[in-house]
Amino acid sequence: MSVIEVIQLLDSALRLATPLLLACLAGLFSERAGIFDIGLEGKMLASAFLSAAVASYTGNVWMGLFAGIGASLVLAAIHGVASITFRGNQLISGVAINFLASGLTVVIGEAWFALGGRTPQLSGGARFQAITLPFADAVADVPILGPVYAQLLSGHSILVYVALLCVPLTWWVLFRTRFGLRLRAVGENPAAVDTAGVSVVGLRYAAVMICGVLTGIAGAYLSTALSAGFVKEMSAGRGFIALAALIFAKWRPWYALGATLLFGLLEALGNRFQSLDILGVTVPTQFMQALPYILTVVILAGFVGRAIPPRAGGEPYVKER
């Protein structure tokens, strides 16, 4: 493989890693606050649908983005009401949200557009366009670094850069602010936070809503930047890969970047090669697709670098037991 091919592959990996990264950081906020969220997939799907629908109506992708975030927030609110206010099972709530999104997007899509669950093709201002970073053309001829800057880093839609900026931002919020400290505490020992006079319910709702915003951006990216329009079930398990990446990253922002880039690279490799020959062994593309899940199971099994979830994760908080 030549340098250009490697750069193209990495470029595609970055593109594919972006929705995973956003969803993974979304899950990070929620789970750090003690709310398990297996409904990332559903929220992404709902947002992908509504942002594409609104973008095609208005011709303005930003309206689409806000609508998508809105759709994701509604589902996040349902998850919050079920798992925080009514202390229901968070996993079951997540399963319900995934199905709700999977069904509603097609039912409403068919009613609005009658295109078999798709939205019309988006073009022009209804899509996020590629941004050329400053001096990209000027340095393109510099060996190695030139193509890396001009082709790998430059030329993505703005949401890719937003996602990358979210990594240090998440780290800063979680580990350098009072809100972040409380949010992490509520996921480890909610009783202590409550004793300190801080609202456990409020913090958990805040975390769930941040999760909604980030999955909303992830979904909008899928339908208005990565592809041009919504297709039935277009999230295609990415919410679960993000969940896998979250465990792989041991609930840490910078590790999340690494994990999602790795999983993005696996997807890019799977898209590019039908089968890979590694040291004379043919690796089928299905193996590449399954690899994120296999890696996650291995990590979960604790044989390599054990992943320990936030201690109060999945448990509804009750003031007095």
Add this chain to the structure above:
Amino acid sequence: MNDAMPRWADIVLIPIINLVLALLVSGIVVAMIGENPFEALVFLIKGAVGSAYGWGYTLFYTTNFIFTGLGVAVAFHARMFNIGGEGQAALGGLGVALVVLTVPWPHWLLALPAAIVGAMAFGALWAAIPAYLQARRGSHIVITTIMFNFIASALMVYLLANVLKVPGSASPESARFIEGARLPNANDLLPFLGFPRSTPLNVSFLVAILACVGVWVLIWRTRLGYEIRAFGHSEPAALYAGISPTKIVMVSMLISGGLCGLMAINAVMGEAERLVIDPVQGAGYVGIAVALMGRSHPVGVFMAALLFGVLYQGGIEVQYEIPGFTREMIVVIQALVILFTGALDNMVRAPVERVFLSRRRQPVAPEPTTPSQPGGHPEKGQAEP
């Protein structure tokens, strides 16, 4: 049992309220997309149970959902949440296909028991690894079973495209099963009931009913079932009583996976008569809704499976009758049932309990303030990490 309200309220009234709420919201959705929900409901019921043709499909789907529902329910009793029914059923299909394709079966009466063993063994095998990791390594069963669904799907695509595919054929499916392994359908067995010749309802339905009885005996009439329930109610108590957590987690998940795998005798051997890509079609997930609604009891599971059978078959018929209606509406109803019976259970339960408490005239001791886990609802499925 929670003593705030009588038992019938817990197992009949609350599921019915939940179902009504789910249908109400679904009706609103149907109205919002500009269709008449009552008209849709009439078409749905007529399509599902209005003809022998409809019944054939309704009970076929019911059979699938009984198997997966029982599978999820058995795991719920041990407070394990098995989301992996989808993958376990797919592997069950592989088991059935291997059994049927390797032996020239002379008669279905011989092929069926072997296929049952194959389906259960492969389904249980696919549940065994997550179960072991939960029991010995503390990995969260929900996450591992989700991961195993995706791994199963990739594995099945690979096997069908590369190994099991008929040479020269373009479609990724196995060879057609031989005549000797064909399960008789409702038309063969009961020709006088008017089922069409090609009805998918087959003898697996009887196996499903036997499985209901078997699960009832297992959970409420055997020592193992007692241990599973005890473990589900309180792990420390079970441990104190000398029950091995590893054993219970493993055994309950193996049974759960085996039951989910059994679905394949209906879908793969009974209907498709070959292994195709994704023979499960979401039935593994429907099993979650069925087990929640059926309160993890075989009778409840049977009723809930029948309800979802009606919804699935009826939903297909409605989309032929009403142009703008898509069958994904059924997925919405399913989601709402899971939401109301599973996640928002306390929303319905608390007011109903209050009504029953206020109706009770005698002075009652103050309620213990433990609303988070009303004792003894294994369907809450709080699988501890």
